[in-house]
Amino acid sequence: MNILKYYWLLLILLVGSCTTPPKKYVIGVSQCSVDIWRDKLNREMKTCEYLDESLDIRLASAHDNSKQQSDQINAFIDQGVNLLIVAPNQYDSINKAIERAYSKGIPVILYDRKTSTNKYTAIIGADNYGIGKTMAYYIGEQLQGKGKVVEIRGLNGSSPAIDRHRGFVDGLKRFPAIQLVASEIGDWKEESGMRAMERILAKTQDFDYVFGQNDRMALGALKVLKKHGLHHRVRFAGVDGLANHGGGLELVRDRIFDATCFYPTQGEKVIALAKNILEKKPYNRVNLLNTTIITNKNAATMLQEAREVERQIGNLEILHSEVDRYFEQYNYQRIMIILFVLIIVMMIVTVVVLYRTILAKSQFNKKLKERNDELQRLSQEVEEMTQAQLSFFTNVSHELRTPITLISDPLHRLRACQNIKGESLQLLDMSIRNTNVLKQLVDEILDFRKIQNGKMTLKLSEFNMVTALETWMNDFKSIADQKGITITLSNSVTTDGKILADRYKLEHIYYNLMSNALKYTPSGQSVTTCLSEESDTYVIQVIDTGVGIAAADLPHIFDKFYQGKMSAGGTGIGLALVKAYTLLHHGTATVTSVKNEGSTFTIRLPKTQTEGEMVHAMVTDSKNVTDTSAKVSVKETLEGQCINGPVNQDVHLSDIVTEEENDKPEILIIDDNNDMREYLRILLKAQYHVLEAVDGKIGLSMARKQVPDIIICDIMMPVMDGLEFTRALKKDTVTSHIPVILLSARSLDEQKVQGYQEGADSYITKPFQADVLIARIDNLLKSREHLHKLMLQSQQGAVDLPSRTMMSTSATLLNESKTDDFKTSSQLKPTDKDTKFIEQLRKSIQDNLGNSDLSVEQIGAEIGLSRIQLYRKVKALTGKSPVELIRTSRLTRGRKLIETTDMTISEIAYTVGFSSSSYFTKCFKDEFGIGPNELRV
Numbered sequence: 001m002n003i004l005k006y007y008w009l010l011l012i013l014l015v016g017s018c019t020t021p022p023k024k025y026v027i028g029v030s031q032c033s034v035d036i037w038r039d040k041l042n043r044e045m046k047t048c049e050y051l052d053e054s055l056d057i058r059l060a061s062a063h064d065n066s067k068q069q070s071d072q073i074n075a076f077i078d079q080g081v082n083l084l085i086v087a088p089n090q091y092d093s094i095n096k097a098i099e100r101a102y103s104k105g106i107p108v109i110l111y112d113r114k115t116s117t118n119k120y121t122a123i124i125g126a127d128n129y130g131i132g133k134t135m136a137y138y139i140g141e142q143l144q145g146k147g148k149v150v151e152i153r154g155l156n157g158s159s160p161a162i163d164r165h166r167g168f169v170d171g172l173k174r175f176p177a178i179q180l181v182a183s184e185i186g187d188w189k190e191e192s193g194m195r196a197m198e199r200i201l202a203k204t205q206d207f208d209y210v211f212g213q214n215d216r217m218a219l220g221a222l223k224v225l226k227k228h229g230l231h232h233r234v235r236f237a238g239v240d241g242l243a244n245h246g247g248g249l250e251l252v253r254d255r256i257f258d259a260t261c262f263y264p265t266q267g268e269k270v271i272a273l274a275k276n277i278l279e280k281k282p283y284n285r286v287n288l289l290n291t292t293i294i295t296n297k298n299a300a301t302m303l304q305e306a307r308e309v310e311r312q313i314g315n316l317e318i319l320h321s322e323v324d325r326y327f328e329q330y331n332y333q334r335i336m337i338i339l340f341v342l343i344i345v346m347m348i349v350t351v352v353v354l355y356r357t358i359l360a361k362s363q364f365n366k367k368l369k370e371r372n373d374e375l376q377r378l379s380q381e382v383e384e385m386t387q388a389q390l391s392f393f394t395n396v397s398h399e400l401r402t403p404i405t406l407i408s409d410p411l412h413r414l415r416a417c418q419n420i421k422g423e424s425l426q427l428l429d430m431s432i433r434n435t436n437v438l439k440q441l442v443d444e445i446l447d448f449r450k451i452q453n454g455k456m457t458l459k460l461s462e463f464n465m466v467t468a469l470e471t472w473m474n475d476f477k478s479i480a481d482q483k484g485i486t487i488t489l490s491n492s493v494t495t496d497g498k499i500l501a502d503r504y505k506l507e508h509i510y511y512n513l514m515s516n517a518l519k520y521t522p523s524g525q526s527v528t529t530c531l532s533e534e535s536d537t538y539v540i541q542v543i544d545t546g547v548g549i550a551a552a553d554l555p556h557i558f559d560k561f562y563q564g565k566m567s568a569g570g571t572g573i574g575l576a577l578v579k580a581y582t583l584l585h586h587g588t589a590t591v592t593s594v595k596n597e598g599s600t601f602t603i604r605l606p607k608t609q610t611e612g613e614m615v616h617a618m619v620t621d622s623k624n625v626t627d628t629s630a631k632v633s634v635k636e637t638l639e640g641q642c643i644n645g646p647v648n649q650d651v652h653l654s655d656i657v658t659e660e661e662n663d664k665p666e667i668l669i670i671d672d673n674n675d676m677r678e679y680l681r682i683l684l685k686a687q688y689h690v691l692e693a694v695d696g697k698i699g700l701s702m703a704r705k706q707v708p709d710i711i712i713c714d715i716m717m718p719v720m721d722g723l724e725f726t727r728a729l730k731k732d733t734v735t736s737h738i739p740v741i742l743l744s745a746r747s748l749d750e751q752k753v754q755g756y757q758e759g760a761d762s763y764i765t766k767p768f769q770a771d772v773l774i775a776r777i778d779n780l781l782k783s784r785e786h787l788h789k790l791m792l793q794s795q796q797g798a799v800d801l802p803s804r805t806m807m808s809t810s811a812t813l814l815n816e817s818k819t820d821d822f823k824t825s826s827q828l829k830p831t832d833k834d835t836k837f838i839e840q841l842r843k844s845i846q847d848n849l850g851n852s853d854l855s856v857e858q859i860g861a862e863i864g865l866s867r868i869q870l871y872r873k874v875k876a877l878t879g880k881s882p883v884e885l886i887r888t889s890r891l892t893r894g895r896k897l898i899e900t901t902d903m904t905i906s907e908i909a910y911t912v913g914f915s916s917s918s919y920f921t922k923c924f925k926d927e928f929g930i931g932p933n934e935l936r937v
Helices: 002-017 036-051 066-079 095-103 128-142 159-172 190-203 215-228 248-253 267-278 299-415 422-452 465-474 477-483 503-519 574-584 629-641 674-684 696-706 722-731 749-757 770-796 804-814 832-847 856-863 867-878 882-900 905-911 917-928 932-936
Strands: 025-031 055-061 083-086 108-111 122-126 146-155 177-186 209-212 235-240 259-262 286-289 292-295 459-464 486-491 498-501 526-534 537-544 588-594 598-606 666-670 689-693 710-713 740-744 762-765
Touching (some): 025 036, 025 066, 055 066, 055 267, 066 095, 083 267, 128 159, 128 259, 128 292, 146 159, 190 215, 209 215, 215 235, 235 248, 248 259, 248 292, 267 286, 299 422, 422 674, 459 465, 465 526, 477 503, 503 526, 574 598, 696 867, 710 722, 710 770, 722 740, 832 867, 832 882, 856 867, 867 882, 882 905, 882 917, 905 917, 917 932
Parallel strands (some): 146 177, 146 209, 710 740, 740 762
């Protein structure tokens, strides 16, 4: 790459050395129009450029358009020209552009025409007023002082037209007997002279002389008069005196015109003025060019001289073009020689580079081959490990079938006994249901292994796809109703609906997709099954409006053992089997999803199969179809694990909580598995008031509302997992004190550490023993009672509520080290949130001790908690209700006042917020076992 950079740099330098050096002065010329007179001027100025290498003259024409001329001037300004030469189209139409150039320090020369602005550097041109006056004198003399004259003026608003007309009118004043009977506007072109004469003839035909402000308009007037047969009695005069064919000099020489006023171009003088300005030499701001009247006496001589000048200019242009051509050839030859030398050098360098590149590539290929060999070896090792894992799972699965059979069959035999009822029957049904789920997992692993080994075959039968889908969908009707989810079937098949396929595998595909849809779709949403056909293919779509799948998970959703971030448990085999079964049918399985909007799984299946084992046609009547293992296991899995299923979400009957209502501690169970929640509820309901939630989000809401005494929470849950729930719970002032037991199948040490870091008080792994869990719960509640006693002991010698120091001391006394999974992480040590809460509570009570109307609601409002939240929070931390704390604080303050002041008992009672001294005396004796008067004595 560096060598290529050097090549380019060398090429740029060589080519740059062959280019023409930049000009010193750039002059922009803006002509108002294109005509023979201005072409002559342009050629004269370009001739000066040929003779002066420091000049770069750039020409532009506005074609009688003032806006276009303004744009051209502004473009010259933006290009950074050194000087502007402008022939304004009209008197005041381009002032802004000229003033902009002048304000930017660009010199402006006005040529031939004027503008109304005074912001220009110099002006050069003939005296148009004098030309008009001179021609008036000439015509007056030719008419011998009497007659009628018409005038054809130039472009309306242009300064030459204005000045020539004004001079002509003033000149005719010398001849009172000469009348100017008409004066019409043209635009300097022959056609405009013809139109002007037509307008004049429409007014009058009685005139003797026509004065055209230039020769072309006068010629146009002559042509019109010839057309009307009036030219013999009319005489003509014009302005310009150009030497071109049909120009003013020829017309005067041939006695067609009486005369023409020579209007000089003299481009060399314009450029000379520009050079003086650019080189800071002296110059005149106003520069007038000489004019003269040409008659038939001197017309021939003037024409000959002018044409000789034109011939010389033409020769000069030819010479200049030849010189340019020679220079181009010279530069071309020079460039070719340099390029030839450069190519030789580049070829030499290229050979060297290629040689080095070949060596480097050889070394790279060698390393690449070594790396590929290593990758192949690693890939082979991974494949062998994967096969070993699958073999292990297969072997384990085979081995599991025997104990599963020995568990399942006795359970079914026990289920047949009529004397098993109540909770025992519930536990038995739960065991049977989960045994079937375990059996299905084993079958899936074995099926997946068959597919991996290429031993899975299709058992084909012909059945009706529409009827089968209706039957399969109706199996989910009761579960969907329990969850509050609407399920529907949309059928757009117009044929007979027949398909030749493996019914069991299609059933497994549908049940897997439908169970996932129900599992991840919240209550109140819908799941739609769509059946359509495309030529010889059926298209089955399962569309839900659930939580959706993250974009990062979509490419891997059908991979074996893959589980997404939002996965609520599972083995990662289900969807892999869906794709495998679909591929066996020569179909395709795809998925689209939008997070928080839902997912669409699409299965495309051919209507017939060419490979597979034909079996007897299966019964298609939905009333007679028996449950397959896939159907049974999926239904039981959903019943045991369905999200948002019916839960026992008991709530308090009143915000006013009394001790009688709280004889049993309240425990909140959060788990997305129905069977697990039911099992825990059966274990705990005798000793605890049990609440249930299906995920962390719902559980957090219930914890904030109910403030339970303890929480048991799973980790792997949808919507909000257990770790996120614990973190949010411990950060909330309302719930930060609640002990949390994480109950999870995640058993690695780092996973346990993560749970404790998030604030868990205990971490128990599945499978667990019920006695251990109950003992752990009891230990946590006893630790809290121990904390209450320490606080009360610390409070006996204090005036106010326990302070931060008391909390820390109590926590220190309670702190125990964690030795195994069943110890807590902090043994209910008060958190910073709890300490801060106690400080707020203490301050609120102390600040309002003298207020006899102080209520729990008022304190809760100050702290930001509801009455029930305040009650349960205070009760959990101190063992007392808020009312008891207020009373204890008042009595403690009253005792101190009795011991340290001379205030009367009544004064003290009112000071600490009691409305009567007798009630204060009664409460004081109940609290301290002695009356206030006895204490003072």
